[in-house]
Amino acid sequence: MAFDFKKEYRDLYQPKTKPAIVDVPSMRFIAVEGSGDPNEENGAYSNAVGALYAVAYTLKMSYKTDHVIPGFYEYVVPPLEGFWWQPGIAGVDYANKSTFHWVSAIRVPEFVDDAQFAWAIEAATAKKKLDLSHVHLIELNEGTCVQCMHIGPYDNEPATIDLMHEFAASQGYELDFSDDRRHHEIYLSDPNKAKPEKLKTVVRHPIRKA
Numbered sequence: 001m002a003f004d005f006k007k008e009y010r011d012l013y014q015p016k017t018k019p020a021i022v023d024v025p026s027m028r029f030i031a032v033e034g035s036g037d038p039n040e041e042n043g044a045y046s047n048a049v050g051a052l053y054a055v056a057y058t059l060k061m062s063y064k065t066d067h068v069i070p071g072f073y074e075y076v077v078p079p080l081e082g083f084w085w086q087p088g089i090a091g092v093d094y095a096n097k098s099t100f101h102w103v104s105a106i107r108v109p110e111f112v113d114d115a116q117f118a119w120a121i122e123a124a125t126a127k128k129k130l131d132l133s134h135v136h137l138i139e140l141n142e143g144t145c146v147q148c149m150h151i152g153p154y155d156n157e158p159a160t161i162d163l164m165h166e167f168a169a170s171q172g173y174e175l176d177f178s179d180d181r182r183h184h185e186i187y188l189s190d191p192n193k194a195k196p197e198k199l200k201t202v203v204r205h206p207i208r209k210a
Helices: 045-058 114-128 154-169
Strands: 020-024 027-034 078-086 100-107 136-140 143-151 173-175 182-188 199-210
Touching: 045 100, 045 154, 045 199, 100 154, 114 199, 143 154, 154 173
Parallel strands: none
Antiparallel strands: 020 143, 027 100, 027 136, 078 100, 078 182, 143 199, 173 199, 182 199
């Protein structure tokens, strides 16, 4: 059976609808950085997501090619994730989406190193006829965070975030946003298929002891 990160790491991908403190380990991602409204049709964000999935599925299906990745095991492609910020704002301002800066990312297994990533970029470029030069392999270590499962439209996240911040403060923590620690969302639902009120999104914010 294929390894499923969502099932194996439920504390990271299946939190409850009540806030909780979590220590997030270091993870490896393929990622694209950009800016602008994520809802723009054929915009930078939608193009970034398309590029990520092209590389992600090239890696996942590598075992059906002549390319052998040492340590490879079959796995389910993890969900799309996003790290978001706006200059001069701690957190996010949903009313001004055009000012968003983001890193769109998909987690990859530990056997994806620089060499395997380079192979995937070359293979996906040849097959999909896409410019994938803006896709990068990165390592992220979020550390201590407060997180919660948000159910509903993305624009309704502020209510969930308020609960997260109140809970963190009650536990003796304060927010710790920085250039390396951002507002983080993990998308467990496909917005093209699920109704807005049914969308499931993990929302995560960096914190530190007050």
